[in-house]
Amino acid sequence: MKSINLLTNILFVLLPFSFSFGQSVTIPIETENVAIVLKTDGNNRLKIIYFGKSLSNINEYEQTGEVFNFRSEGASSNNNAYAVAGIDNNFTEPAIAVVHVDGNNSLDLLYESHSTSKTSDGATLTVVTLKDPVYPFFVDLYYKAWKDKDVIEQWSVIRHTEKGNVVLNKYASANLYLNNRDYYLTSYNGSWIKEMQPVETHLRQGMHTIESRLGTRENLLTSPNFMLSLDGKATETSGTVMMGQIAWNGNFALQFETDVYKNLHIVAGINPYQSAYHLKPNTSFETPRFVYTLSFEGKGKGSRNLQGWLRDHALLDGRGERLTLLNNWEATYFDFNQDKLVSLFGGAKKLGVDMFLLDDGWFANKYPRNDDTTGLGDWEVNRRKLPDGIPFLVREAEKEGVKFGIWIEPEMVSPKSELYEKHPDWVIKQEKRPEIYFRNQLVLDLANPEVQDFVFKVVDDLFTENPTLAFIKWDCNAPVFNGHSKYLERKKIPQSHLYIKYSKGLQNVLERIRAKYPTVPMMLCSGGGGRSDYNLLKYFTEFWLSDNTDPLERVFMQWNYSYYYPAIAMCNHVTDWSKDKSLKYRIDVASMGKLGFDIRANELSERDMKFAQQTVRNYNDFKDILWHGEMYRLASPYEDDMASLMYVNEQKTEGVMFNYLTNWRDVADTSLRPIKLQGLDKDKTYKLTEINLYEGTNTPVDHQKVYSGEFLMKVGFNPSVSKYRASVVIKIKSVK
Structure with missing residues (x-):
C-alpha cells in the first residue's frame, strides 16, 4: 500500500488529490534540470524539503529531506512552503499575515489537496491548496514550470468564506527555502540616468530586503530583478545561480533571510507598505508572479533561460519583428x-x-x-x-x-491643464496637504x-x-x-487599497x-x-x-x-x-x-x-540573430578594460560579436589576448568579418581566414580593440 501511495503522489496527476492526517504527501515540481520538492510533515504542514538539481529517478524525491539534519531549536520549522504569522511554529519571515473577522490574527495552513496538469501554453501547473483548520480560510499555491527553459513562476490565490472581510496585512507570491551555505546577492540600485547599478552583497545571518514604495515607477531607485549565487560566487560559465524578478508594476518586496543554520528563506511579492487589503468573502486575491530560473552552469545559462522564456511566453510578440x-x-x-x-x-x-x-x-x-510644466492630460x-x-x-x-x-x-x-481644472477629483493627492x-x-x-x-x-x-x-x-x-483616492473615499473602500487598485487599473x-x-x-x-x-x-x-x-x-x-x-x-x-x-x-x-x-x-x-x-x-x-538568437557574454566591463559579447542563431551557423573599449587610459589591457567565443559548433568552420567600418578604413581582421568552432571557443579570437579601434563588430558565418 505504501508503494502505491508513494507513486500516486510523486507522479504528476491530473485531478485534485487529498490526504488525511498521518499520510505523507510528496509533490515534486520539475523542469529539465531543476526540482522543488514539497512534502507534508506529521502535522500535515507543507514543507520544502529540496530545491536543486532534478533527479532521474522520481521515486528518490521522497528521500531528499531525510539527508538534511536541521531538526533542533526550531530549524525544522524554517522550511515552510508558505510561512504564516500568528502561530508559534514559524521562526522566519512570514509570507502571509491576516486578521480574521473576529479580530484574531493567528493563521495555520495545512495541506488539503493538490493537482498537476499541462497548460495550453506548454507548461506544467501544480496547484496546492492549504486551509486553516479553525477558519474557512484558504491559500492556493501555484507553481508553473517551463521544462525546456528551467523557469518557474510562483504565485498564490487567497480566499475565504468567513462572515465579513478578512484583512490581509501581508500576502506574498512565493516563499522559498534554500539549504546551501554561501550566498552572494546581486541587486540593482540607481536613479534617473543611473539605472541598473549592480551591488553585490554577501548574505550573512539576518534580513536583506529589496523593495519599492513608489506606486508607479517601481524601478526608479531599485530594480525588481535579482541574481543569487549559491555556494560561492558564480561566473558566466560556472557555478549555481538563481535569477529572476517579481513581475509586478507597483510596489514590491523581495526579502532574503539567512538563519543561524546558513539556510536562506526568500519571501517575494507585493510590498505590504500601506497596503492592508480587506478581502471580501467568496472572492479571491491573486498575487503577481514570482519568476525565476536556477542555472548550474553559471550566469550565462541563467540569463539565456530567462531571455528565451520571455521571448516565447511573456513579451508581447517576442518572436516577431521590431521597427527601427x-x-x-x-x-x-x-x-x-x-x-x-x-x-x-x-x-x-x-x-x-x-x-x-x-x-x-x-x-x-x-x-x-x-x-x-503644462498640458499633460489635454x-x-x-x-x-x-x-x-x-x-x-x-x-x-x-x-x-x-x-x-x-x-x-x-x-x-x-497641475496647469484643462483636465485638472475639470476633474480635480481624478488626481491622487491629499486635499489637506x-x-x-x-x-x-x-x-x-x-x-x-x-x-x-x-x-x-x-x-x-x-x-x-x-x-x-x-x-x-x-x-x-x-x-x-500623498496617496489618497477620492474615488475610493466615495465608494468607502479603504485607502490602503490604492496602490494595488492603481496597478490593477x-x-x-x-x-x-x-x-x-x-x-x-x-x-x-x-x-x-x-x-x-x-x-x-x-x-x-x-x-x-x-x-x-x-x-x-x-x-x-x-x-x-x-x-x-x-x-x-x-x-x-x-x-x-x-x-x-x-x-x-x-x-x-x-x-x-x-x-x-x-x-x-x-x-x-x-x-x-x-x-x-x-x-x-x-x-x-x-x-534576426540578435533578436532571436542565444546571447553569450565573453569579457566583462567590470573585470576588463572592455566588454565583449556575442549572439548566435539556433543553427549555430551565424553570429555577431560586439566589442567595446571601456577604458581609454594608456594602461588599458585589451588587445593582448584572444577572447574565447561561446555557443558555436565545434565541428563547423567559420569566417569572421569586421563590419560597421567607414569607407577606406583598414581592418586587422583577415576576412579570408577560416577557423574551426573548436579553435574559436578553446583558443579564441582577438578583435584588436584599442583606443584607435574603440568598438569592433564582427559578423560570424559558417562555411562549408
Missing part, C-alpha cells in the same frame, strides 16, 4: 512645428529606418505643451504647432516611405473606472483618427506622493487596448528605465532602458539589463548625448538591442550619413 526608428526628442525637444517635423521625415528615410517617432510637445491648446493636438493635425503628419511620413509613431503619457496630469510634484506633474487615479476609461480613450482616439499609426511610446514619469486599461489593438508595437517608458517588469511587458513589445544614452554608460547598463531581458525588448538609441565618442562607437553600442536614432540626421556630414546608412543595412542583416 528616428525620434525627434533630442533633435527638437519642445521646439518644433509642422514644417520642421515634416523636414525630418526625409532624414529618417535617408537613414534607412522604418519609422519616425514624434515625442513630447504635440498637444494642448489652453495650456500648450511648450515645456514640461490630449488634443496643438493647433498652433500642428494646424493640420496628426493625420497630416502620418500621411506625410508615409509619403516619404516611413511609418509614424507618437509619444503619450496618459497616466499623468499637469500641499501638492507635491515630480517632474511638474501628478498621477491620475487609475483606481477610478472613469479615469481608466479616459486613459483608454486617449489611445483609442489616436488610432480611430489615425488607423495606420504604427507605434506608441507610453511614458510615466511621476511616483505617487493600469492592467485593465492595457487589457482593453490589447483586445482592440493586439499587434501595434508599444514601448514601455518611465522617465527612462523606471518600468521593466515582466507583468507589463506582456502588453508592450519593448522598453526604454534609460534616458542616459551616453554610449559608455550604456555599455554597462545594457550589460546588466541583458541578464533579464532579450535584445529584442531593449531599446537603444544613437544620440548626441556624448559627442566625445565617435558616431561609430555610438551606433555600435546601440546595435546591441533594438536600434533607434535620436539625432539631427539632416546635419550629418556626407561621410557620416553614408556610414550610418551602412550600419542600418548591416543591422537589418544580423537583427
Whole structure:
C-alpha cells in the first residue's frame, strides 16, 4: 500500500488529490534540470524539503529531506512552503499575515489537496491548496514550470468564506527555502540616468530586503530583478545561480533571510507598505508572479533561460519583428512645428529606418505643451504647432516611405491643464496637504473606472483618427506622493487599497487596448528605465532602458539589463548625448538591442550619413540573430578594460560579436589576448568579418581566414580593440 501511495503522489496527476492526517504527501515540481520538492510533515504542514538539481529517478524525491539534519531549536520549522504569522511554529519571515473577522490574527495552513496538469501554453501547473483548520480560510499555491527553459513562476490565490472581510496585512507570491551555505546577492540600485547599478552583497545571518514604495515607477531607485549565487560566487560559465524578478508594476518586496543554520528563506511579492487589503468573502486575491530560473552552469545559462522564456511566453510578440526608428526628442525637444517635423521625415528615410517617432510637445491648446510644466492630460493636438493635425503628419511620413509613431503619457496630469481644472477629483493627492510634484506633474487615479476609461480613450482616439499609426511610446514619469483616492473615499473602500487598485487599473486599461489593438508595437517608458517588469511587458513589445544614452554608460547598463531581458525588448538609441565618442562607437553600442536614432540626421556630414546608412543595412542583416538568437557574454566591463559579447542563431551557423573599449587610459589591457567565443559548433568552420567600418578604413581582421568552432571557443579570437579601434563588430558565418 505504501508503494502505491508513494507513486500516486510523486507522479504528476491530473485531478485534485487529498490526504488525511498521518499520510505523507510528496509533490515534486520539475523542469529539465531543476526540482522543488514539497512534502507534508506529521502535522500535515507543507514543507520544502529540496530545491536543486532534478533527479532521474522520481521515486528518490521522497528521500531528499531525510539527508538534511536541521531538526533542533526550531530549524525544522524554517522550511515552510508558505510561512504564516500568528502561530508559534514559524521562526522566519512570514509570507502571509491576516486578521480574521473576529479580530484574531493567528493563521495555520495545512495541506488539503493538490493537482498537476499541462497548460495550453506548454507548461506544467501544480496547484496546492492549504486551509486553516479553525477558519474557512484558504491559500492556493501555484507553481508553473517551463521544462525546456528551467523557469518557474510562483504565485498564490487567497480566499475565504468567513462572515465579513478578512484583512490581509501581508500576502506574498512565493516563499522559498534554500539549504546551501554561501550566498552572494546581486541587486540593482540607481536613479534617473543611473539605472541598473549592480551591488553585490554577501548574505550573512539576518534580513536583506529589496523593495519599492513608489506606486508607479517601481524601478526608479531599485530594480525588481535579482541574481543569487549559491555556494560561492558564480561566473558566466560556472557555478549555481538563481535569477529572476517579481513581475509586478507597483510596489514590491523581495526579502532574503539567512538563519543561524546558513539556510536562506526568500519571501517575494507585493510590498505590504500601506497596503492592508480587506478581502471580501467568496472572492479571491491573486498575487503577481514570482519568476525565476536556477542555472548550474553559471550566469550565462541563467540569463539565456530567462531571455528565451520571455521571448516565447511573456513579451508581447517576442518572436516577431521590431521597427527601427528616428525620434525627434533630442533633435527638437519642445521646439518644433509642422514644417520642421515634416523636414525630418526625409532624414529618417535617408537613414534607412522604418519609422519616425514624434515625442513630447504635440498637444494642448489652453495650456500648450511648450515645456514640461503644462498640458499633460489635454490630449488634443496643438493647433498652433500642428494646424493640420496628426493625420497630416502620418500621411506625410508615409509619403516619404516611413511609418509614424507618437509619444503619450496618459497616466499623468499637469497641475496647469484643462483636465485638472475639470476633474480635480481624478488626481491622487491629499486635499489637506500641499501638492507635491515630480517632474511638474501628478498621477491620475487609475483606481477610478472613469479615469481608466479616459486613459483608454486617449489611445483609442489616436488610432480611430489615425488607423495606420504604427507605434506608441507610453511614458510615466511621476511616483505617487500623498496617496489618497477620492474615488475610493466615495465608494468607502479603504485607502490602503490604492496602490494595488492603481496597478490593477493600469492592467485593465492595457487589457482593453490589447483586445482592440493586439499587434501595434508599444514601448514601455518611465522617465527612462523606471518600468521593466515582466507583468507589463506582456502588453508592450519593448522598453526604454534609460534616458542616459551616453554610449559608455550604456555599455554597462545594457550589460546588466541583458541578464533579464532579450535584445529584442531593449531599446537603444544613437544620440548626441556624448559627442566625445565617435558616431561609430555610438551606433555600435546601440546595435546591441533594438536600434533607434535620436539625432539631427539632416546635419550629418556626407561621410557620416553614408556610414550610418551602412550600419542600418548591416543591422537589418544580423537583427534576426540578435533578436532571436542565444546571447553569450565573453569579457566583462567590470573585470576588463572592455566588454565583449556575442549572439548566435539556433543553427549555430551565424553570429555577431560586439566589442567595446571601456577604458581609454594608456594602461588599458585589451588587445593582448584572444577572447574565447561561446555557443558555436565545434565541428563547423567559420569566417569572421569586421563590419560597421567607414569607407577606406583598414581592418586587422583577415576576412579570408577560416577557423574551426573548436579553435574559436578553446583558443579564441582577438578583435584588436584599442583606443584607435574603440568598438569592433564582427559578423560570424559558417562555411562549408
